[in-house]
Amino acid sequence: MTLDAVLSRIDTDLTGATDRLMELMRIQSISTDPDFAEHCQTAADWLVADLQSMGVDASKRPTPGHPMVIGHVDGDGPHLLFYGHYDVQPVDPLELWDRDPFDPELQETPAGTVIRGRGSSDDKGQLMTFVEACRAWKEVHGSLPCKITFFFEGEEESGSPSLIPFMKENADELRADVALICDTGMFESRVPSIVTMLRGLLGEEIHIKAADKDLHSGMYGGISMNPIRVLSKILAGLHDDTGRITVPGFYDGVTELPDDIRAQWQGLAFDHAAFLGDVDLSHPAGEQDRTPLEMIWSRPTCDVNGIWGGYTGNGFKTVLPSEAHAKVSFRLVGDQDPHAIRESFRAYVTEQLPPDVEATFTGHGTGQASVTETTDPKFEAARKALSDEWGISAAYVGCGGSIPIAGHFQEILDMTPMLIGFGRDDDQIHSPNEKYDLESFHKGIRSWARVLDAFCS
């Protein structure tokens, strides 16, 4: 009855676990904005102290950016590594939040109790599911079930610039039998899932400049090139009428879906109408010859994530701006090379510039797409553990998001990544009013206890 005692302890301590998560959520660890660097330090310190309170040999490890948190527990059986990230997305537009994003609370909703606040789902809540499972195990048994390494990052939401160097420098310390990663969701918010296919990411920022100062559109309008006009034309041309991306060479390395995966995905009977309906949309807007699941899991995409230029305040100003800017990201699949695409994209933009107009670029994070083999028997063991907890058969799925860490574990440490998470489609991660279902948190903790039991017993 080893497992039952742990599960029971988890049930009893749910309020304590929720309180601890909220304590972590109150720390404003936005990694992408330098103004919040101190808060990232605070979050790392909090995690070190929490791990130490469980007897873990934990420490904060400096990087050129935000620190890593590493913890070790020795033991018999397999060596598991668990990865999560303590940094969160920015919170703007702040006026769309119903409450302070960093003052979390439990809220009753028609769909059940939720933990509301920035990081509740991505990724503090998910990270803590594993920590709380370990805490319960330790409290029941006095020790953890096997050798475990905890690895928490603070730069995931800003492209993980320190991650690869850190993994390379600390490869011997980090290498384990499997890398458990909790930063994904459940298929259609109900099927517990192990993600085996992840899209990569490439971020670029374009700066278009025409005149050397803002001009008055009455005096200069008509004779002077408007950089917003130039930028709009470039962005408008990124997709053709069928939804294909027009950057030369962009589709190099994109592979077609194997027949068995295609068949399995058809079996999932994805309800894209409901998926889109949840956010008040109805028409799949990607490549028109692809299925909706392909659009989000196995096809590359291009999106403008931000655009700005000229006067954007109240009222009107007849300015002809000097500059216009956009943030553009690409989701990548298969063997697409993010570096080659970056070069091609920059050349593509530059070639379209009219006379007098310059473009400069700021590169943001890159990550290659990854596909995981499921031959290790731990995959079937984990799938059974998840199925037992949730009462529904767990699935191997794709994920449209980019979790470059998965590929790094494969390439740098030769470890198999196993992505298990309990997020739901309506968690509003990266958006105002982010939440994590209390059920996801509770059953997530229980799921990890079952996985530990399955791996280590």
Add this chain to the structure above:
Amino acid sequence: MTLDAVLSRIDTDLTGATDRLMELMRIQSISTDPDFAEHCQTAADWLVADLQSMGVDASKRPTPGHPMVIGHVDGDGPHLLFYGHYDVQPVDPLELWDRDPFDPELQETPAGTVIRGRGSSDDKGQLMTFVEACRAWKEVHGSLPCKITFFFEGEEESGSPSLIPFMKENADELRADVALICDTGMFESRVPSIVTMLRGLLGEEIHIKAADKDLHSGMYGGISMNPIRVLSKILAGLHDDTGRITVPGFYDGVTELPDDIRAQWQGLAFDHAAFLGDVDLSHPAGEQDRTPLEMIWSRPTCDVNGIWGGYTGNGFKTVLPSEAHAKVSFRLVGDQDPHAIRESFRAYVTEQLPPDVEATFTGHGTGQASVTETTDPKFEAARKALSDEWGISAAYVGCGGSIPIAGHFQEILDMTPMLIGFGRDDDQIHSPNEKYDLESFHKGIRSWARVLDAFCS
């Protein structure tokens, strides 16, 4: 020697006049931003007090927006009305100013002394040229030379929403023989000019909405329509490859330049390379079959004055935004109907929307283009006065800017507008580091003294 005494008084009192202008410039009368409404009241109060100090029967007159300032002085001879505006443009981007925009100072530059600060040229400095000419006249002669009405507005930079109703309600009080308007510049910064052709203006704000909330581009990217993509495509299509505007019916009412005006403009030998070179441009970017002077004076234009959507802060955020926005303005000529173009533009945008995407609009100010006849002998008298002051033959010119007030004087009050101003191309009105040459201010005051003398002697 009447005039000489006044000119001499102007020369003697230049420091006093500059101090008074700077006092007015310190008032942050930004009309387009509701946060600055109190400052507009303060500026109006300042002007009322200043006019009263000269014996003018002046008062602040409420409107639904910012107040008007009206002043009357009785006298013989012609009845002149002088119009100026005391409101100024917003000051962002603030970081591009070399000093506080509302803390003006005299600065020495290679081109001479300038008065630096918001409103120095547009329009507080220009407005005060006429006021100071009157002050000098009054101090020398004890009274003004003829019947004068002062009419100062505080909403010019935000589309003058209260102007037409105010003119209609107070038509009998405002009607005079001629409307002197000081809100324009000198041709190529050196030729004193009377503007007889003005472009009209239409402002529109577009709001594009797709999903009902911001989404994560990993989860939704590819399957969900991105409103920035939609907006970019619409804006990119506003001009065809030859620079023509594509909104249906846009060119209805656009007239070709009469041969005599075309010949006169050719005589001006406009140095468009220098005009563009001043702002680090070299290629005329408007309709490719038009001359540069046509592009800025007699052809209609379309410019995006501002664009925003998604994440625009530091770093990167893989958000798929719910909304995207743009401010678009059109400069109009001839008999183009701004209301018809507004309707056509909205239909044009709406027709291009893909499924799931909505557009809403906020209308901003409109003003019809205007062309003034110069048959009234006052025009030649004013042209001679300007030529005498500046030592160079003054010209009748066009102006790319929109000063709808000119058309309103014609249409509502049946008055002839006469636009005389002393701005220079490098005044950076509507931009950071706005300035007004001290020479413009000084000789501008002297010019008005000469005009008063020519009209009233």
